[in-house]
Amino acid sequence: MPFRTRSVVALLLAWLALVSHSQAQQVSTLVPNINASGGVSVGPDGNIYVADFGQFLSNANGTTVYRVTPQGQVSVFATGFNGASGNVFDTNGNMLQANIAGGRIDSIAPNGTVSTIASSGFTSPVGVAIDSGGNTFVANCGGGGSISRIQGGVGVPFVSGAPLNCPNGLTIDPDDNLYTANFNDGNIVRITPGGAMSILATTPNSSFRPSGGNGHITYGNGRLYVVGNASAQIFELTLDGQLTLIAGNGTRGHDDGPALQASFSSPNGISLSADGRFLYVNEAASTSGTVLVAPSFPLNPSLVRVIDLGQQFSINVGINGAWADATTPGQGMFFDVLASLGLFFMGWFTYETNQDFVPVIDDRGRRWLVALGPINGNVVNLELLVAEGGQFDQADPVTETPVGSAVLTFASCTEATFEYQLDNGLSGTIPLTRLLPDVYCALLNQGGS
Structure with missing residues (x-):
């Protein structure tokens, strides 16, 4: 009997290890109508900050960043942007906001005051990430794709060329490896602190976007979370390259419910709550046409959705x-x-x-x-x-x-x-x-x- 008991426990523990990825449970709609098609970041105050890229992919005319409470209350956080795309919070509580049409990076103080920290050296900047030393990196979609590092108020080249292909979102792990999600194909690219690039994984394409394509990417819970813009799905990606679908049935829509039965439409931004339980994603209200052709597919109005990953690891x-x-x-x-x-x-x-x-x-x-x-x-x-x-x-x-x-x-x-x-x-x-x-x-x- 003791041997059998130990065998059962061993099998159970082995099973728990296999299912240790973030098995999403439910998807719900937090905000059903908002003009905020850009990046998403959870702030140190626990609120969700959603930027407005603009009305169409070819017309990045969004000027506003909104503050959304976890209960869904919406207010204006800051204005004056030129195609507000990706964003990230620094250790002082300031939000760094990329302007894809303005070619600059702004800093937003906690009270909403905006100042420019870098205004040259960028080509259609989108994603922003900060390493452990306080260095700021920016993903440039234009010019074939590159990553810049801000030095002395300008963006200086860090890496460029293949496999970058309009790098969209940008995030970083505790070892200062950067990860970017290509918009023009499904590749997720890892960039070491020394500048070596490699493809970590590739998200699926769809009839909507046959060449594939991603939205943004974020790091948390010891792994990456990636928006599959082409497939209208959300993925978990381990740092050794294992890609797992966690939300979205692959059809375009706004159905809430069990994560793998829920639907999204051209999802873009993504951010994780501080406790590692909730992913916040914005998406287009439109479900017809193609995002690559304006005006067949308006990015606004949009929605903010919540993916409940369930109880995460707690120290015991x-x-x-x-x-x-x-x-x-x-x-x-x-x-x-x-x-x-x-x-x-x-x-x-x-x-x-x-x-x-x-x-x-x-x-x-x-x-x-x-x-x-x-x-x-x-x-x-x-x-x-x-x-x-x-x-x-x-x-x-x-x-x-x-x-x-x-x-x-x-x-x-x-x-x-x-x-x-x-x-x-x-x-x-x-x-x-x-x-x-x-x-x-x-x-x-x-x-x-």
Whole structure:
């Protein structure tokens, strides 16, 4: 009997691993009528910000960015744009907005004040993304396709040419790899920090757009979410290239309901809620004609739809234990979830650098840092501390000194990302995997605890 019990548990855990992708549950309409055909971004305040590209693909005359609450209330956030296309929020809460017809990038302060941060070096800019160092990248649809980096108030070339083909949306992962979704074909292109480009996946075409084509793309929950504009569907894409349909039956319409039975019409922008549960997508109200030919297919009026991905991964006591990055042997972390207190404790074993941010312990430069922070879903915000003043096997008092901060984000029971910022200026991102097989974390998460 014990053997059979273990076998059943092993099979169950294997099954849970197979279904660990974001299985969308329901699609609903948040806003049934709005003139907002451009990019979509969820702000730090939890509201959804939707830009107006314009009336037709050939006439990018949209001037407004709207604020939409999660309850569907609409208000004007900012105006004065020239074809408001892709957008993204920076770490200060400002929204960077591309102007595809104006050839510039604007910054919108939280109070709606607009200022231009770069006005040259772009050719029909659409997607915008910001890396861990604060560098801003822009996807240019025109001129065959390119990615620019903003430097000194202008866009300077980063990469160009094939496989870019009117790159539309743009997003970035914790390792600073960029991902763009081509509008003129179905290819999703990965661009490394060094500028190497490769096709990660391709979304389907349709009779509506035989050559295929994508809307925007966003990163979250440890994966990518892609708008298939041609196929009128929404996809999940893992970073190793596995493409999975999560919403849309492939016909053009606005049917709400179970995700794979729902329908979309020329969907474009996409963004993920902070808790990783809801995807927000805008789309055209029209369901006839072709988006490539004006005026047969107006982009406005449009709708804002919500895709409920269901309960996402939440931190639980099943993740306790040792975690590490395989590329840095001899270093790692130990995690301990204090569930009753809603707190997370970790110890980080690493080594000294040539920048002494803690006192020397021994001539080998071993270092232990500790941290404690509140649990928020799949994320922990941590204050990093180093203990000072103690002696080996003695009861001497110990002082804990803050040396930095970190954000720990779990994608699953076996994968996490550790982003750190030390007070001496050192910063970086460490991908983590657990060192031992999961025993019951997946079971606890499946039960929502």
